[in-house]
Amino acid sequence: MSDMRAAKATRTSFLDVRAAVLARIRARVWPPGALLPTEHDLAAEFGCARATVNRALRALSDEGVIDRKRKSGTRVRMVPVRKAKFEISVVRHLVEETNATYRYALVSRRAGPCPAWLAARLDLPGDHPMLHLRCMHYADNRPFQFEERWVNTEAVPAILTADLSVIGPNEWLLGAVPFTDAEIAMSAEAADAPLAEFLETAVGVPLFQLERITWLQGAPVTFVRMSHHPGYRMSTRY
Template sequence: MQPDKKTTYQDVRDEVLRRIQGRIWDQGSLLPTEQDLSEEFGCARATVNRALRELAERGIIDRKRKSGTRVAIAPVKQARLEISVTRQQIEEMNASYRYRLVSREIVPAPGWLAAQMGLPAQAQVLHLICMHYADNRPFQHENRWINIDAVPDIAEADFSDTGPNEWLLARVPFSDAEITLSSVAAEAEIASFLGAKEGTPLFLMERSTWFQEQPVTFVRLHFHQGYRMRTRY
């Protein structure tokens, strides 16, 4: 073995993880202090801190000032769902993407939508219905409402070529969103768009989006029958 260069935070992080997985440090038990670990590993305390901070972000350990660092007991695991634009999602499957605008109208926000988005009464919204196809098979039915006050430019966009999701992302990036996933029976109209029978179980994603506290859009995405969403942690 050659004389090691330096101890990296990855080294520390991986070794600590190894000891936790190997039950050298059991669940709930107290780890040595950063000071002690930095001496053991022959590195600066900042390096240990960086390593332990990453493990804490992953939920592997719990840290508290004064009381120290403990191995987490009933970890709430975090799975990361990657949410990308539908076109990109389809192209990553090596399928050809096709988009179609079904309808476009400006209406006063219905009551349930105003409540859902936190809109003032009588706010005007743009209501869009679109379809996304992968290799010419129905992939996703998009039912979207956009708060016109939040996106004035919206009147100029006709969405005949580009979906509203891509359009919005280019203009209102990095917003906050709340997502709900569920399983629903296909209504007759949506079923026909997706080439499924009425009542077929469909995967539904609903998303509300805000930009700087202002409600921007609410969208209901019905995926084709048999769609599966995957992730790791």
């Protein structure tokens, strides 16, 4: 034991392998497009099990650094695909992360048929029953986000009896209804008169808008459009 080399003091972790491989890619030892040694060979070189190498390479593959194919082997990606992850969560958390006081208000609540433009978008019949909700979210009593939402009451009948005066529909839905698929879209839109009023700004001011549709096994659950206060920035590190 005492004459063991320092390198073998710890068993080599998949993180070690990952770091070593990444270092060589960065150093252009394996330039973009190059073929890496096989898992077997790398395992031999690093003195670890193939499963360890496998996990390291799988991690790099998930990160978009390398591309793996059976038989052809592992190659360095020509253009690294870095994936930015956004945690789309609850507004309340967004606000509270800034150490601001969060406040929620239900603006309106009305059950009725699905509007035509939304029916087309969700691939629903035009008279499909929906619940239309409008809410405001405040940070330190300043407007933070205006939320306009339609909920498919056939998919989520329980929302008709839910008390949405205290807890927002976003949080209620997250806790009550799972979803299998979601689509989000971000854009810049000019404030119209109602938006300007709710967000206490002027008509025409650019607003960061986020739309989301969620489905539960093919059936649309809800559509929401979130319009943020002027100057809002959505950011992330990766």
